[in-house]
Amino acid sequence: MPTPKPEPGPFGFARISLAHLPTPLEPLDRLGAHLGMEPGALLIKRDDATGLAGGGNKARKLEYLCADAQARGCDTLVTGGGHQSNHVRMTAAAANRVGLECTVVIAGDRPAHPSGNVVLDELLGPAIIWIGPADYYAIEAAIAEESDRLTAAGRHPYAIPVGGANAIGALGYVVAARELQTQANEIGLVVVAGGSGGTHAGLAAGFGDHTLVLGIDVGARPDLDQQVPLKANEVAVLAGLNPPTGSCQIDHDQIGPGYAAPTDACREALELAARLEGVILDPVYTGKAMAGLIQAWRDGRIGASTTTVFWHTGGLPALFASAYADWVRTGSSLWTT
Ligand SMILES: *Cc1c(COP(=O)(O)O)cnc(C)c1O
Numbered sequence: 518m519p520t521p522k523p524e525p526g527p528f529g530f531a532r533i534s535l536a537h538l539p540t541p542l543e544p545l546d547r548l549g550a551h552l553g554m555e556p557g558a559l560l561i562k563r564d565d566a567t568g569l570a571g572g573g574n575k576a577r578k579l580e581y582l583c584a585d586a587q588a589r590g591c592d593t594l595v596t597g598g599g600h601q602s603n604h605v606r607m608t609a610a611a612a613n614r615v616g617l618e619c620t621v622v623i624a625g626d627r628p629a630h631p632s633g634n635v636v637l638d639e640l641l642g643p644a645i646i647w648i649g650p651a652d653y654y655a656i657e658a659a660i661a662e663e664s665d666r667l668t669a670a671g672r673h674p675y676a677i678p679v680g681g682a683n684a685i686g687a688l689g690y691v692v693a694a695r696e697l698q699t700q701a702n703e704i705g706l707v708v709v710a711g712g713s714g715g716t717h718a719g720l721a722a723g724f725g726d727h728t729l730v731l732g733i734d735v736g737a738r739p740d741l742d743q744q745v746p747l748k749a750n751e752v753a754v755l756a757g758l759n760p761p762t763g764s765c766q767i768d769h770d771q772i773g774p775g776y777a778a779p780t781d782a783c784r785e786a787l788e789l790a791a792r793l794e795g796v797i798l799d800p801v802y803t804g805k806a807m808a809g810l811i812q813a814w815r816d817g818r819i820g821a822s823t824t825t826v827f828w829h830t831g832g833l834p835a836l837f838a839s840a841y842a843d844w845v846r847t848g849s850s851l852w853t854t
Pocket of ligand 1: 602679711717799803832
């Protein structure tokens with residue numbers, strides 16, 4: 518494949534084409550009917566189908582982040598994430614696609630038998646640094662440390678925060694909100710998983726209205742309520758838009774015992790999507806996001822005539838992590854922190 522080059526993108530920012538866009542918007546009528554919704558009321562935005570080493574929401578962010586890295590003359594992408602980070606996998610793939618080096622820091626210890634995203638991380642071949650058990654801020658600190666180490670060694674690192682959640686990355690979702698508006702005219706609500714919050718922030722800024730987006734917190738960071746409105750304002754300024762109106766909506770009821778911990782509601786969502794629609798959700802993000810959508814509907818927080826879009830953000834490889842195998846099969850789990 519020819520190496521993709523930066524090209525002028527929306528809002529005056531360079532982007533490098535990495536994702537298959539636009540992603541499809543499809544009806545989920547069989548799932549909708551099961552929940553008691555009208556035909557056409559429940560839709561799915563297929564950002565699991567962006568391509569780039571398995572796809573997911575990080576592809577849209579990386580289009581702008583990689584262009585920025587090249588514009589700054591950087592030679593190495595540096596990022597990090599949790600053990601089954603989709604962002605790490607996709608950043609490594611993006612680096613390979615555009616011809617940059619890549620260093621990733623991953624929470625936890627190197628597994629004896631890789632599974633899920635780690636199989637793909639090792640195949641893609643970035644420099645991997647296992648940092649042992651680490652929370653969100655410890656991972657951010659390790660990214661900064663690794664960038665400093667590379668700088669001292671004469672390299673030109675481009676540090677990308679966990680989840681690609683800075684304003685440049687979130688631009689991808691400002692553009693994605695506009696993309697959705699060209700595919701459907703009356704969107705009542707978008708439901709999306711919230712990890713680092715960059716996707717939610719970009720969508721809210723792109724719509725110009727917080728009340729159109731319901732974020733489902735998956736427990737990745739403790740300050741999501743502060744970060745999403747902050748990042749939404751930041752990316753709106755960057756794109757030359759007004760800050761979004763209304764107040765930010767985030768549901769914290771689906772986290773369960775913690776980030777990446779299986780819950781019964783998540784498993785119900787995985788099963789419903791798979792068996793009624795042939796759509797595969799993941800145990801860390803999209804399963805909990807769909808569980809949040811179902812709960813909001815059952816609580817009467819989603820109106821009967823509201824056109825609701827479930828934003829599928831990817832994450833399929835995590836389903837193949839050994840920690841979830843028994844949970845997927847039987848509903849019980851050997852999952853530990
Ligand atoms: C990273 C990720 C999210 C969360 O996106 P943020 O922008 O970090 O909030 C959701 N779903 C999947 C599958 C992801 O990999």
